[in-house]
Amino acid sequence: MLHAMRWFGPHDPVSLFDIRQAGCAGVVTALHQLPVGAPWPASEIQARQRLIEADNATHTALHWAVVESLPVHEDIKKGRPGREQYIANYMESLRNLAACGLRTVCYNFMPVLDWSRTNTGYEMPDGSRALRFVWQDFAVFDLCILKRPGAAADYATAVAEAARQQFAVMSAEEIATLTNTVLLGLPGSEEAFELGGFQRLLDEYAAIDAEALRENLYYFIREVAPVAQEVGINLCIHPDDPPYPLLGLPRVVSTAADIAQLFAACDVPANGLTFCTGSLGVRADNDLAAIARQFGPRIHFIHLRATKREENPRNFHEADHLAGDVDMYAVVRELVLEEQRRAEQGAADSAIPMRPDHGHQMLDDLRKTTYPGYSAIGRLRGLAELRGLEHGIRRGLAAAPEPVARLPEARQRA
Incomplete structure (x- = not known):
């Protein structure tokens, strides 16, 4: 996997040198300073790239690996007439990102709120x-x-x-x-x-149920995914977090069935998934290893974290990366097998970008103010654990390789 870490820009208390010293080659970031719905100019994209790569001549190289996120305007989610202009702006941003060498763009389709915690x-x-x-x-x-x-x-x-x-x-x-x-x-x-x-x-969502929101998502992806495919960008939707309705708002990317329906609605490779084990893992009915196996070819970006369901199954907290309810061994093994399959099929770049998602605030970071879930040391611990797990799995598979031919035909078409 391409090991990466999220960075919120020049004001992030976690520096690019922190990310570099964690062992990452990729940076996951976005142009948070631009209004949602505005097109991203090439000049702004290039300025962010220069900032990330400024010390590459003298230190271990970093590059902007994943855009997270290119936000979807609320008018698109609501299906309002104004969505056409915002979709046009989105496609302009995709073209500009591709012209600057970006290849992976994460987004979500959660109404009003993004991820929610108490x-x-x-x-x-x-x-x-x-x-x-x-x-x-x-x-x-x-x-x-x-x-x-x-x-x-x-x-x-x-x-x-x-x-x-x-x-x-x-x-x-x-x-x-x-x-x-x-x-x-x-x-x-x-x-x-x-x-x-x-x-x-x-209130603006009062007349928008899950079916209407789903159709608005499909309208959006049918418009933008062909453009992404044309310019060489992989779009990858982030699952709902938490994966159930909140505040009367519908959620439509919470289960394997939701993902399959989205891919069927627009069956182009650029229409892909951000495989977030934390978001999907909150639901006991989501088999994460099976989801990774079923949709492997359409996984363009990976978030690895573990959540732990509590006595009330709607309660959960972020566990250590190798603990909680996520069978991280089974998940990472499926992802490694997917990368091997891509390599055997001659993919130009078989490594899937991965970042350790969230992390505990710990050690010296307890005395610092950072973005919730994004302190340096907790994510460093998570990345170290995940890197060790991946290394062990690769060594084990090299000793007793599993034939790629085992993959079912249906999965290859996913």
Whole structure:
């Protein structure tokens, strides 16, 4: 795999030298300073490339390996008439990225919110801090802070009552912390959502159910994927995080069936997947190794992290990368086999970009302010563990190779 790490630009407390010293060759970043929906000029793309490569002459080389993310404007997700211009802008950005040598672009199609958590500093047994999602805490925000109309229908009676009792004894500081955590904007963005206008954003989806959102996604991908294919870019959608509806908003990229339906809706190789083991792994009904095997040829980017489901299956926290509910050995083995298959088929570059997704805030980073989930040392630990696992799997396969011919015909067409 091409080992990479996410970098949020010049203001990221984690520097390019930190990423270089972690053993990465690739940088995963985006032009967070540009408004969502605006085309990305070649000049801005090249400026970011120069920044990443500035020290390559004297130090281990880095390059911009993956765009994460090129955001999809809300008008596209809502299917509004204005989407045509935003889709045209998106295609212009893809052409400019390709002209500058970028080949992998990650995006998501989650309405309003990106990833959602209720705690960004959950203390683990070893004293490190992790990201966590608690369904009852989310109900507190939804029912008692936001007071979304009709929200009670989305929660079991016992959960709703417990949430109201919890809210009654919360301090103003605890309420503010929960509110700010839920309303975090896109990772790396300078802005979070504001509570006063948040309900209005939700109201704009009142008439958009899962089927309508799905059709809006398919309309978008049918327009942009052929352009991506033409210019040599792999698009890869990120699964929903968490992979179930929140705040009355539908989610349509949460299961293997969702992924298969998306690929069937636009069957070109450029229409691919960001295989995120953390997002998909929250659902017990997602067999991650099977998903990697089924959709291997369409996996263009990999996020490796492990989540741990708690007693309430809708509660989870970010576990160590080789712990939690993700069978990381089985997953990485399938990904290594996919890379071997590509190499045997003569692919120009068989290595799939991979980054260790999220990480515990630990050691010296506990005294620093970083983007939630993106401190340096926790991700360094995760990458070291994953690199060792990959190395061991490759050595084992070299000693007793598995024939690529084992792959079913249906998977080869995925």
